[in-house]
Amino acid sequence: MKKAVLGLTAFILVATAAPAMAHFQMVYTPESALEKAGPIDLKLVFTHPFEAGHTMKMEKPERFFVVRKGRKKDLLDTLKPIQWTSLTNSAAAYEAEYRLRGMGDNVFCLVPSPYYEAQEDIYIQQMTKMVVNTAGFPTDWDAEVGLPAEIVPLDKPYALWTGNVFRGVVKSNGKPVPNAEIEVEYMNHRPLMAHNAFAQQAAVEAPQDAFVTMTIRADADGKFVFGIPRAGWWGFCALGVGPADEYKEKELSQDAVIWVQARDMK
Amino acid sequence: MFKKKLVIVGVLLLVAIVPTPVLAHTPLCSCYEGGNDTVICEGGFSDGSSAAGVAVRVVNEDGKVIVKGKMDDFSEFVFDKPEGPYKVIFDAGPGHEVEIKGEEITE
Numbered sequence: 093m094k095k096a097v098l099g100l101t102a103f104i105l106v107a108t109a110a111p112a113m114a115h116f117q118m119v120y121t122p123e124s125a126l127e128k129a130g131p132i133d134l135k136l137v138f139t140h141p142f143e144a145g146h147t148m149k150m151e152k153p154e155r156f157f158v159v160r161k162g163r164k165k166d167l168l169d170t171l172k173p174i175q176w177t178s179l180t181n182s183a184a185a186y187e188a189e190y191r192l193r194g195m196g197d198n199v200f201c202l203v204p205s206p207y208y209e210a211q212e213d214i215y216i217q218q219m220t221k222m223v224v225n226t227a228g229f230p231t232d233w234d235a236e237v238g239l240p241a242e243i244v245p246l247d248k249p250y251a252l253w254t255g256n257v258f259r260g261v262v263k264s265n266g267k268p269v270p271n272a273e274i275e276v277e278y279m280n281h282r283p284l285m286a287h288n289a290f291a292q293q294a295a296v297e298a299p300q301d302a303f304v305t306m307t308i309r310a311d312a313d314g315k316f317v318f319g320i321p322r323a324g325w326w327g328f329c330a331l332g333v334g335p336a337d338e339y340k341e342k343e344l345s346q347d348a349v350i351w352v353q354a355r356d357m358k
Numbered sequence: 359m360f361k362k363k364l365v366i367v368g369v370l371l372l373v374a375i376v377p378t379p380v381l382a383h384t385p386l387c388s389c390y391e392g393g394n395d396t397v398i399c400e401g402g403f404s405d406g407s408s409a410a411g412v413a414v415r416v417v418n419e420d421g422k423v424i425v426k427g428k429m430d431d432f433s434e435f436v437f438d439k440p441e442g443p444y445k446v447i448f449d450a451g452p453g454h455e456v457e458i459k460g461e462e463i464t465e
Contacts, residue, residue: 129388161432191465194400194434195388229386230406 114275114305115148115209116141116327117218117349119202120283124250124353129192129226133285136186136202137176138218141327142304144281144290147178148207150185155203160196161231167200177289179281185288196231197250198224201239206339215339218329220349223249240265241334241348246315249352254323258352261314262330268314272330276306276318279325295324323356383407387448387456389463392436397463399435401448401456409433413449418442 118137126132136156139147156168167188176185192198200222206215219239223232225248236244246259262272281290298304310316310330320326327349334346383403392398401409414435416425424444425437444460 129390163432193390194398195386195402196400227386227388228404229402231402 114140114142114277114329115207115216115218116275116277116329117202117204117220117347118279118283118327119200119220119222119351120279120325121222121224122283122285124222124224125228126192126224126226129194131189131191132224134188134190134200135174135176135283135285135288136171136188136204137283138183138185138204138207139176139178139290140277141279141281141325142277142298144179144294146180147176147183147185148209149183150207151205153186153202153204155201156188157201158190159199159201159232159235159237160194162235174288177287179290179292187288192224192226195227195229196225197229197233198226199232199235199237200224201237203239206344208342214343214345216345216347217334217336217339218347218349219334220351222351225250236263236266238266239348240336241330241346243328243330243348243350245350245352247352249350252320252352252354254320254354254356256354257317257319258326258328259315259317260328260350262310262316262333262348263314264333265335269310269330269333270312270314272310272314272316272333274308274310274316275329275331276308277304277327277329278322279327296322320352320354323354325351325353327351385409385412385448385450385454385456387446387458389446389458391439391463391465395439396436397439397446399429399437399446399448399458401429401433401435401450403450409448409450415447415449416440417445417447419444 120135121132138150157164157166170188171186174185174187175182202220206217219241233248242263243260262269280294330348332345338344383405387401389399409429410431412429414427415423418424429435446458448456
């Protein structure tokens with residue numbers, strides 16, 4: 093009996109130690125609230141944003157599109173492969189140029205190919221949303237896109253002051269996910285658009301590991317709230333919420349990611 | 359009788375008041391070249407309200423209306439790009455007009 097308990101404890105320790113690595117799929121552009129429409133550059137990078145650490149190799153994504161005024165535009169063919177340099181390595185990523193039109197919310201959505209994480213022996217697929225607004229005209233930011241794993245925002249992801257809260261609802265095939273586990277990370281190293289690399293300089297220093305990847309829980313209705321302590325980009329990743337749990341006979345974690353940008357009042 | 363009058367006054371007041379909040383929001387309009395010598399204009403209100411049905415006029419140098427129409431269900435209006443100088447007027451009511459000069463409308 094005692095042995096069984098010990099065995100179980102050891103198993104739990106091993107099992108819970110693994111997900112501590114916070115992978116984050118980035119869909120990045122420097123500015124999410126623009127006065128006017130025009131061309132913007134986007135970088136798609138699968139990385140560890142707080143530490144600008146180990147960056148994972150991206151395969152050609154399954155889907156990449158933008159939604160504005162409820163109309164979907166496929167952008168998969170506009171993706172170009174790049175090499176993204178982190179502080180510790182360099183890996184395959186993608187970039188795209190997109191010409192924003194008119195006014196409103198442009199909800200960029202990425203469904204990457206599942207990534208095999210050898211350390212955990214699982215596949216990870218992070219369905220990622222990032223919203224760029226033009227002219228302050230709200231159109232689609234709060235709409236559900238219909239991704240299998242999705243965070244639906246309750247606050248405009250591009251109109252946050254430092255100190256505001258960001259709220260969202262975690263959904264799996266459109267249904268709220270009670271008590272979903274959500275990882276939160278600050279983009280602590282500025283992405284250098286021209287160099288396809290993270291800046292060496294970190295913005296802040298974490299006092300301890302729990303501040304690198306902050307883990308929070310959604311409530312019984314799948315809703316979460318996070319107070320934003322600093323200007324910049326923040327990523328939210330709800331773990332394993334999508335309906336599919338197997339890929340190539342391995343465990344699959346379908347995660348839902350959203351990025352928000354906060355600004356200082358000055 | 360007195361009550362009836364009050365109700366009528368109330369209804370009139372409501373009718374008078376209800377449209378005001380919509381107009382209180384800033385009208386927005388943005389135009390760009392849509393290819394094949396067309397121009398696309400998108401309208402809306404700063405609170406996100408649709409501009410479907412809002413009147414749009416395109417006038418030439420002399421102020422003569424050369425194209426006239428309404429924003430569609432997507433709050434958009436498409437017209438053929440005029441030859442000479444022109445101006446687009448998004449007309450959401452008195453004091454709520456947005457004017458965009460043709461030379462500012464680019465790709």
